Amino acid sequence: MTQAHQAQREWLQALLQGAPAAAGPEWLARMHAAARERLEQLPPIDRKQEAWRYTGIDTLLAERFVPPPHREADLAPEERAPLEGLETWRLVFVDGRFQPHLSALEGLPEGVIVGDLRSRETHRDNLLATSVAQASGHHAHLFTALNEALADEGAFIQVPAGTRLERPIEIVHRVTDASAPWLITPRNLVLLGERAEATLIERFSGRPGTRYFHDGLTDLVLGRAARLVHYRIQDESREAWHLSSLRLDQAAESRYEGCTFAFGARWSRTEQNTVFEARGAECHLAGVYLVGEGQLCDFHLDVRHEVPECRSSERYKGVLFGKGRAVFDGRILVAKDAQRTDAHLSNNNLMLVRDAEVDTKPQLEIYADDVQCSHGTSVGQLDPQQVFYLRSRGLPEVEARRLLCLGFASDLLEAVHDEALRHHVESRIRQTLVLEGG
Amino acid sequence: MTETKTPMLSIRNLHATVDGKEVLRGIDLDVGRGEVHAIMGPNGSGKSTLSYVLAGREGYEVTAGEILFEGRNLLEMDPEERAAAGIFLGFQYPVELPGVNNMTFLREAINAVRRARGEAEMDAVTFMKKVKAAAKQVGLKDTLLKRNVNVGFSGGEKKRNEILQMAMLEPKLAILDETDSGLDIDALRVIAEGVNALRSPERSFILITHYQRLLEYIVPDRVHVLAQGRILRSGDKALALELEEKGYGWLLGEEAVA
Numbered sequence: 001m002t003q004a005h006q007a008q009r010e011w012l013q014a015l016l017q018g019a020p021a022a023a024g025p026e027w028l029a030r031m032h033a034a035a036r037e038r039l040e041q042l043p044p045i046d047r048k049q050e051a052w053r054y055t056g057i058d059t060l061l062a063e064r065f066v067p068p069p070h071r072e073a074d075l076a077p078e079e080r081a082p083l084e085g086l087e088t089w090r091l092v093f094v095d096g097r098f099q100p101h102l103s104a105l106e107g108l109p110e111g112v113i114v115g116d117l118r119s120r121e122t123h124r125d126n127l128l129a130t131s132v133a134q135a136s137g138h139h140a141h142l143f144t145a146l147n148e149a150l151a152d153e154g155a156f157i158q159v160p161a162g163t164r165l166e167r168p169i170e171i172v173h174r175v176t177d178a179s180a181p182w183l184i185t186p187r188n189l190v191l192l193g194e195r196a197e198a199t200l201i202e203r204f205s206g207r208p209g210t211r212y213f214h215d216g217l218t219d220l221v222l223g224r225a226a227r228l229v230h231y232r233i234q235d236e237s238r239e240a241w242h243l244s245s246l247r248l249d250q251a252a253e254s255r256y257e258g259c260t261f262a263f264g265a266r267w268s269r270t271e272q273n274t275v276f277e278a279r280g281a282e283c284h285l286a287g288v289y290l291v292g293e294g295q296l297c298d299f300h301l302d303v304r305h306e307v308p309e310c311r312s313s314e315r316y317k318g319v320l321f322g323k324g325r326a327v328f329d330g331r332i333l334v335a336k337d338a339q340r341t342d343a344h345l346s347n348n349n350l351m352l353v354r355d356a357e358v359d360t361k362p363q364l365e366i367y368a369d370d371v372q373c374s375h376g377t378s379v380g381q382l383d384p385q386q387v388f389y390l391r392s393r394g395l396p397e398v399e400a401r402r403l404l405c406l407g408f409a410s411d412l413l414e415a416v417h418d419e420a421l422r423h424h425v426e427s428r429i430r431q432t433l434v435l436e437g438g
Numbered sequence: 439m440t441e442t443k444t445p446m447l448s449i450r451n452l453h454a455t456v457d458g459k460e461v462l463r464g465i466d467l468d469v470g471r472g473e474v475h476a477i478m479g480p481n482g483s484g485k486s487t488l489s490y491v492l493a494g495r496e497g498y499e500v501t502a503g504e505i506l507f508e509g510r511n512l513l514e515m516d517p518e519e520r521a522a523a524g525i526f527l528g529f530q531y532p533v534e535l536p537g538v539n540n541m542t543f544l545r546e547a548i549n550a551v552r553r554a555r556g557e558a559e560m561d562a563v564t565f566m567k568k569v570k571a572a573a574k575q576v577g578l579k580d581t582l583l584k585r586n587v588n589v590g591f592s593g594g595e596k597k598r599n600e601i602l603q604m605a606m607l608e609p610k611l612a613i614l615d616e617t618d619s620g621l622d623i624d625a626l627r628v629i630a631e632g633v634n635a636l637r638s639p640e641r642s643f644i645l646i647t648h649y650q651r652l653l654e655y656i657v658p659d660r661v662h663v664l665a666q667g668r669i670l671r672s673g674d675k676a677l678a679l680e681l682e683e684k685g686y687g688w689l690l691g692e693e694a695v696a
Contacts, residue, residue, distance in 0.1 A: 384496065389533035392493050393543075393603060394521035394551035403546060407537025407586070 005044040011061045012039060012146065015183065019067050019150050024118060027129035028152055031187075035148035038140075045142050054327040054359040055269060055298045060241055065183035065213050067150060068096045075102060079174055085420035088170035088201065089114055091155050095177045096184035096212075098153050111160040114169055117153050117187060127158070131189055131221075144245045147217040151187035154216075157200070161193030161223065168199035168418065173214065175206035175237060182212040189219050192226035194251075199229040201421065205264065206237030213241040220246060222254035224278075229257045231421060235428065236264035238295075245271040252278035259412065261425050262289040262297050263432045269298040276303075276310040276338070286315045288409045288425075290432050291356065293322030301330040305338035305368075313344040317412055319405050320349065320356035321433050331363040338368045345375040350408050352382065352401070402433050444509065446471045446642050447492075447611055452503035454491050461487045463667035465503070469611070472639040476653055476678060477646045479664035480686045485646045486530060488664065489615040492644075493527035494520050507611070521547075522554035524610030526603075528617050530646075532596040535587035540599070543587050544569060544606055551607060572605040575635060577628045593620040601632040612636070613644045618652040630655030650682040663689055 016036065045052050073094035080102060082088060091114060092102035098116040105114055117132075155171045175182065192198060204214060214236065222228055236242045242265040248256055260270055274283045289297045303312045314330045328347045349358045364375045382404055390400035406413070406429060413429075416422040445468040454462040461484045469475050479485050491498045492505065494517035505512040507523060515523065535543065549559040560568075573583055578598045588596050597617055604612050614633070618626055633643065633656050645656060653661070653675060661677040662669045663686065670689045671677065 383533075385533050386535055388493075388495050388517060389529065389535070390543075390547075391517035392495075392521055392527050393547035393607065394518050394554065395546055396518050396550065397516070399546065399550060400518075403538055403543070404535070407535060410537035410539075410586075 004046075007061055008044045008142070012142070015065060015146070016149060024152055025129065027132065028118075031132055031151070032149055035145050038145045039142065039149060042140065042142055042145055051141075051300060051329070054325070055296065059267060060213060063181050063211070063213070063241075065181050068177070068180075068182045068184065070097055071095075072101065073097065073099060073176065075174060075176065079176075082170075083420055083424045086168070086170075086201075086418065086424075088168045089165075090170040090172060091116065092172045092174070093153070093186065094174050096153070096173075096175070096182055096186070096214075109163055109165070112163060112165065113156065113158040115156050117151070117156050117189070119156075131191060131219075132187070143215050143243050144217050147185045147187060147215050147245075150183070151185045151217065154186035155188040155190070157189070157198075158191045159193060159196040159198050159226075162195050163193070164197040165199065168201050170201045170203065173202075173204045175210045175212050175214075175240070178207065178209045178211065182210075184212055184214045184216075186214075186216045187218075188216065189221075190228070191221045192223055192228055192254075194223040195225045196223065197227040199418070200231070202230075202232045203235065204233065204242060205235040206240050208237060209239065210237045211239045212237070214243065216242075216244045218244065218246045219249065220256065221249045222251060222256060222281075224251040225253040226251070227255045227257075229417065230259070231416065231418075232258070232260040232270075233425065233428070234260065234262040234264055234268055234270070236268065238264060238266055240265045240267075242268040243271075244269075246273070248272070248274035248283060250274060250276065250278065250281040250283065253280040254278075255282040255284075257282075257284045258286065259415065260287040260289075260299075261428070262287065263428055265297075266294060267296045269300065271300045271302075273302045274304070274312075276305050276307055276312075279307050279309045282311040284311075284313045284315075286313075286412050286415065287317070288412050288429070289316070289318040289326060290429065291318060291320045291322065291324040291326050292432070292434065293324060295322070295324040296327070297324070298327040299330065300327075303332045303343075305332070305334045305341045305343065307337065308339040308341070310338065311342040314346070314362075315344070315412065316347045317409050318347075318349045318358065319352065319408065319433065320358065321352045321405075323353060323355045325357045325359070328358070328360040328362070330361070331365065332373075334364075334366045334368050334371055334373065336367040339370045341368060341371045341373070343371065343373045345373075347377045348408075349379045350382065350405065351379060352405075402430055405429070405433055443470070445469055446473075446508060447644075448506040450504050450506075452488075452491070452505065453501045454487060455499050455501055456487060456497065460501070461667055462491065465664075465667070465669055467662065467669060469642050469644060471642060472637075473659045474637065474643040474645065474656060476658040476661045477644060477664050478648065478650075478661060478678065478681055480690075481648075483665040484667045485664050486615055489527055489530075489613045489644075489646055492520075492613055493517055493525065518550065518554070521607070521609075522551050526607055526609035526612045528597075528600040528604060528612065528614040530615040530617075530619065532588050532591075532600050534589045534591075536589055538587050540583050540585055540587050541569065544583075544603065547603070548606055568606060569602075572602050575605065576601045576632045577625075578602050594622070594625040597621060597625070597629060598632075601629055605632065605636060608636075608641075610640065611642045611644070613646070615646045616648065617645070618647055618649065626652065627655060650678045653678045665690055
């Protein structure tokens, strides 16, 4: 065992020992025990592994994280306020802990369950226990196993067959307490029945100065012909680490449409996987990331077509405006039997500073012969002609550059159906881009 | 004419280089308030360079001389400051801005200029009224207002879009760089009407053109011939007709002798 591996093991052990055994239902204890076992067997994370080649974890390992206490917490009025013009059903977590008094769940249609992983309502028919047991164990690396070894909270959402939700469901994570480096481990589960339709919005943020590791794990299970639109806004504290690992399980003719907007965190990684095992399903993944000074932003995507007639796309755009690094590893695999597949993969990057870095690795692997596939990657700069054109019309240089950056991402922004949400994201992009001249 | 007053724009002994090569080699030009000046000349004579130097484009280095605009040293101002001061450049090749909505662009530009002048932003209703009226005047289809700036526009539509921006920004000095190039006669007429509608005792124009044709529709007060980086001759509109007839060769000949 190398020294680095030894350090990883010690870091893990310290975390696990520091975590009190959760008092909870038996299935939760079983999940924890199984995950602890997996942690023993999993190989350590190593830069030699392709999945971690560009994404170092040294800063994480240097931190002594602790699980946050279970407690009721409050938010300032401006933190509590919903996004302007956006009406949602809302689950609110503060410092990693579910806050029923800040959540808004009134008026959910019959049969729809939106709650915390542990709350009594989600326990109906032992549903949760079975679902978690089914979903667990697919995610195979140290941090996802760590999530399951410690998770005792998270969002649980179930929409029964045929139900179409009129409002989005929102999961809000806010960190307010800067007194310790928290390890936040939500285990989320979203189940859509046949033909069910829903929009899910996840928002992650932290007060300036808060340090924490959000180590989230989410299973999204879509029944036959179900539709899920999923927006994720990663706006974490600039001193935070954020990992979201999402696994999709899609039945025939289901459609998933996901878009991640990543602004915050010093270190962030989004993993998203789906395997098409039933015909006619669609999975569209998109993302816009802004990377500034000292930030690392990583996307690892893996879509596998095992059966015919499925459609998928991965479209990601990044703006690097400070000395930071973006990693894009997007794979679409089309197996031999996956005829009549439609798959498109693109990653475009705009480098506004000289010393930013992008490691982009789009992989379109095709083993079938009757397919419609395309891919494209670019790394470029703002066109000085465009900047001058805008300035000659009176826009200050910073505004000109901002407008062009928004233009660069506009196709992905316009794909956000909800107008209030789109405005929020656009204004966050404007605020986030600190653009120097030149 | 306003010879007795200070001109709006005063260029003295202007020398400029592009990529180390001297393109402007001592330009002197005065443009009075409300005047229309035409600058003609062969390809490569420095006409576009002059327009870019006036608008403040990077990469055009002024090595000698000065430019005063309403008494202010233009060369010390950023392009956006010049726009706010009232200078507008209609581009020979209008730039495409993918992903930037034409309407958003116009609104941002107008409000940026107003903010820089310490004025209140234009409210949405006034803006819409103005933009519709201006689009109608320059013959730009409403659908193009909703598209991205110049993306997928025909050559003529791009030029109309330039004039639309001019109409919205209401500059004091508009420099139109070969706005007539690539236009058919109908488009030329519409654009000339757009320009003529904006003519006023307070607004001046510099029309940069190859051809006398534009000047049939927009009658200039002065015509200048720019060649080899200098103004070789100035005159009234009759000079344009003479150039149409004789070409530039005779002037270049004079220069060679001189």
